Amino acid sequence: MYVFSIAVVTGGNKGIGLEICKELASNGVGLILTARDEKRGKEAVEKLTTDYGFTNVIFHLLDVTDHSSIASLVSFVKNQFGKLDILVNNVAIPGIELSQPIDEKLPQPERAKLFQKYQVQSYQRAFDCLKTNYYGVKNMMEAFLPLLQSSNAGRIVNVSSTRGQLQDLSEKLRKELEDIDNLTVERIDQLTNSFPKHVRDNMVEKDAAQIRCI
Known part of the structure; x- marks a missing residue:
């Protein structure tokens, strides 16, 4: 059995995930950096090893939408x-697409306006988003719970974004989700499964006042 702290980070090959990996590794945590793309994942580990001298980082392939991939990890x-x-459940995909590309060199306020103008949400994109961002996280937590319980200080960190704020929901739905004493996993699943259908039927505004995929 391993005596040091062990961490798994999903989507650790870039962005916030890579920075989380860097921080954990610098604090001596045994780190398993995961990514869906094997080449990019291994390149991220090589970068951490070469640039920072970490010897406590390894790579493992992972697709959080694939039960067999989770089981392998x-x-x-x-x-x-x-x-x-x-x-650390960090991996996520955007729930929207852009009808036109946006120049990254533009000032942030201008990019934000163009983002609002060009964003498009489709049934398939909403479905894929929830499959990764909700069910992927849920399946990871359920699968790793026994190993987390084997730790003296097991913990789960779920990385979210401002697009998941309850303030963007209708008042009725917001109150229901805030009632944690009566909220059930089954009800959350029901709401989650209904969202792509609402996107397809153009009922998002009517039912939830701008629900967004995280």
Whole structure:
């Protein structure tokens, strides 16, 4: 059994995920950096090893939308370390697409206006977003729970964004989601599954006042 802290970070090959990996590794945590793209994942590990001298980072392939891929990672962590101390669910995809590309060199306020103008949300994109951002996170937590319980200080960190704020929902739905004493997983699943259908039927504004995929 491994005696040091062990962490798994999803979507660790770039952006916030890579920075989280860097911070954990610099604090001596045994890190498993995961990504769906094997080449990019291994390049991220090489960067952390070469640029910062970390020797406590390894790569493992992971697709959070694939149960067999999650099971493979759980088996690896169990066999190698016998526990998991930190699970960081960082991987996510946007729930919208852009009808036109936006020049990244433009000032942020102008880019924000163009983003609002060109954003498009489709049934398939909404479905894919929820499959990754909701069910992917849920499946990871359920799969790793036994290994997290084997730790003396197991913890889960879910990275979100401002697009998941409850203030963007209708007052009725917001109050329901805030009532944590009566809210159930089944009800959350029901709401989640209904969203792509509302997008398809153009009923998002009517039913939820601008619900957005995170």
